Amino acid sequence: MTRIYEELGVRPLINAAGTQTRFGGAPLPGEVVAAMAEASTACVRMEELQEAAGRVIAEITGAEAGYVTSGAAAGITLGVAACLAGLDVTRMDRLPDTTGMPDEVIVQRAHRNAYDHAVRAAGARFVEVGYLGYPGAGGTHPWQIEAAITERTAAIYWAVIEARGVVPLEEVCRVAHRHDKPVVVDASAALPPADNLRRFIAAGADLVSFSGGKAIMGPQASGILCGRRDLIGSVLLQNQDQDVHPETWSYRARFLDSGLLPGPPHQGLGRGFKVGKEEIAGLVTALRAYARRDHSADRARWDRLIQAVIDGIADLPGVRGRYLGSDSPTVPRARLDLNEAALGFSAFDAIGRLLAGEPRVAVSESAAREGALVINPLCVRDDDEAALIGRLRAVLRSTG
Numbered sequence: 001m002t003r004i005y006e007e008l009g010v011r012p013l014i015n016a017a018g019t020q021t022r023f024g025g026a027p028l029p030g031e032v033v034a035a036m037a038e039a040s041t042a043c044v045r046m047e048e049l050q051e052a053a054g055r056v057i058a059e060i061t062g063a064e065a066g067y068v069t070s071g072a073a074a075g076i077t078l079g080v081a082a083c084l085a086g087l088d089v090t091r092m093d094r095l096p097d098t099t100g101m102p103d104e105v106i107v108q109r110a111h112r113n114a115y116d117h118a119v120r121a122a123g124a125r126f127v128e129v130g131y132l133g134y135p136g137a138g139g140t141h142p143w144q145i146e147a148a149i150t151e152r153t154a155a156i157y158w159a160v161i162e163a164r165g166v167v168p169l170e171e172v173c174r175v176a177h178r179h180d181k182p183v184v185v186d187a188s189a190a191l192p193p194a195d196n197l198r199r200f201i202a203a204g205a206d207l208v209s210f211s212g213g214k215a216i217m218g219p220q221a222s223g224i225l226c227g228r229r230d231l232i233g234s235v236l237l238q239n240q241d242q243d244v245h246p247e248t249w250s251y252r253a254r255f256l257d258s259g260l261l262p263g264p265p266h267q268g269l270g271r272g273f274k275v276g277k278e279e280i281a282g283l284v285t286a287l288r289a290y291a292r293r294d295h296s297a298d299r300a301r302w303d304r305l306i307q308a309v310i311d312g313i314a315d316l317p318g319v320r321g322r323y324l325g326s327d328s329p330t331v332p333r334a335r336l337d338l339n340e341a342a343l344g345f346s347a348f349d350a351i352g353r354l355l356a357g358e359p360r361v362a363v364s365e366s367a368a369r370e371g372a373l374v375i376n377p378l379c380v381r382d383d384d385e386a387a388l389i390g391r392l393r394a395v396l397r398s399t400g
Contacts, residue, residue: 012359013361014384015379016364016379017362017364017365018376018378018379019189019211023379025213025214027381028217028218032289033282035282036278036279039277043277046241047236047240047250049281050280053067053280053283056284057226057284060197060287061226062201064228064229066225068280069225069273070279071213071220072212073117074223074273076119076184076186077119077273078122078238079207079209079225079231079235080184081122081235081270082207082235083105083124083207083231084154084155087234093265093266095268102154105126105155105157106127106145106157107128107129107156107159108130108145108158109129109130110130110165111158111159111163112128113159115186115188119157122269124154129147130165130167139165145175146179149175149179156183158183158184158186160187160188160190169183169203170203173203173204182231183204185208187208187209191211192298192329193330194295197210206231210226212224212279215378218282218285219278235270239274241271242264242267249264299332302377302378306375306377307323308389309321309375309388316393318342319336319339322336331378335373338373344398347367347368350373351368354391359387
């Protein structure tokens, strides 16, 4: 057991659920841990560190600029705040109060999700377009998005969600840009494939938010926001510590002497989303490593582990393993369908027993209501394989 967890009385777990926040995200590679430890030993001007990290993000994503956030949700909130306030420090000071300013964010109904609270947290109000259900009565048409654009529109939100009938990002961007409106993309869990790091910017998105603690394997409380230079500039102003005098502000020449701003903005919406120097160093290190990683080798490792799990429970009565994702560029999974009546317990019972036992094991609950467990290999270490299979066998034996 890791010493700090032992001291705190917390039991680690084998994470076969994926990069879910409640299980701590992905385990950090040694080079990321080393970068964070090194960064912790000195103080720096945070705006300089963010701008240096932003150049790395821009190079890897193909965007004009980048910023390290405290997570993908924080990136969405900050990005929408940038669309609401721009470089207007008075608006920055007022958010999330949007009285008297454009505050509507257009969204296709099929893109509404539990995480879009991050948009509303900035003070924005959703305007839904399109229909649910496809084909026939369902789907969204480009003209519906265009018809919803008014002087109250601040941005258009597009989520990376598998949903039929939605208007593709490229078309959404064409419609939005005809009216000079920005498009904000929630790509929090859109990796792999690694090509997605550049795909959404290439499609015309103005801001894209990725999680840093998932496939990139950076710090759990980190994320990437990339996109237009002016919008990233607004994010910087709303996220940095601004307890400074105008006379000594590091951005005096850029914003004050140039006449762009009347003075430094005060603590605003982004104060609660600040990110530490350690997370910035860790995220940049992880992102560089992800960009040069052998992704085919990752896929081969995941495939091997998934097959080992399926083979390892193949002889258990009442349990049937299936491989998911053979034609998908995302992380493959194993689905373990349970004959709950024959076994004498439900998928939810099995999930609880896996978490209660030793070693503690977490699996995905995505198919639990269908009587199945789902195994995601992304966070499973090679030396956890035998213990994972052993615990699955122990828990999934029939009680009948």
